[in-house]
Amino acid sequence: RHEERAAHLELVAATLEPEAAADFLTSFTIVERILARGEGLIKLGFHGGVPCLIHLVAPEAFAAARFYYTASAGHLAQCQKLAREQGLEIAEGGVIIMPDGSRFWPASEAEIYDLLHLPYMPPELRNGTGEIEAALSGRLPDLIEADDMRGDLHVHSNYSDGGWSLSEIAAAAREKGWEYIAVCDHSPLLAMAGGLSREKLVARNQEIRRLNQEGGVTLLAGAEVDIRADGSLDYPDDCLAELDIVIASMHTGFQQDRTRLMERLAKAMRHPHVHIIGHPLGRMLDQRAGFDLDPAEVIRLAAETGTALEINTSPHRLDLPDIYAKMAKDEGVCLAINNDAHERSELEHLEYGIGLARRAWLEPSQVLNCLPLAKLRQQLQQKRSRA
């Protein structure tokens, strides 16, 4: 379900020989301890990482068990209630007790939802947060998929702290089947991250224009401009006006109080050249909580100013988190799913961002970088002409 944290892993394995399977699964050297072993169940502890619970079930019980053990408690309880209303019971392990008392193992998860007269629900929706009600009234979202992405709007090149050149970035985007990729290097305030001086930015933009003449994937000349402590931006306006796209981010001032932070962010969002707020909450999972912001107010301001909010896909960030991404969607705010990649391999973080976006019920129409290039340019221009 793409939860951002997990206290343990829970797997379902289909086997005709549960004892032999349990022997096999406990024999790996990465297994530090067998925490539990019972009929059809083993719990393993590893050197580092979270424990893993493995249910060993007969092949015909696999789909039911997968549904039963991987749904959230809330989703399962609601499904069980719906089942009871139809004279059915979803019992331990997902087996369905029919009205005549016979036991029935559905062949697929879709068949379980069918029995409940519900459409199939992807795992990311199974959180007990209104999906059953939405399904019953035909309002389930048509969830975004990785193939819907037309590009990435936030990567760093070796002009700042990235480890890859502009042509390598273009080649990677082409390999992904994307139409465009925005190079958003840091601004001077972030000297330790190689923030670009104005001169260096101009030189980089020239190289981008030159590479674009070769055709293929379009490189967008962008910046991840720092929002200074007073809310002003770290490049002058005429410099920002020359860029295709501007992400504004806060990387400093974590000690500022909420009032000052909100003023700072509001000022940046009202700026006509700011298209996206990067990693809006500034949190790092397991490291820091982020800025003392009021997320609902950030979202309201984004809606008011026509500024998009980023879903930063880095597994260390996942920022915006899913609940706020959903709130943003509900407020009509556009989201941008960005890898903030400093090297090629970080483009693979997209999977986490898509998972998060699906948990937030996002559809392609609500995501900036699902737009084809011409439409994207139009949308970026709209923000600039609002002022």
Ligand SMILES: [Zn+2]
């Ligand atoms: Zn950043």
Ligand SMILES: [Zn+2]
């Ligand atoms: Zn960045």
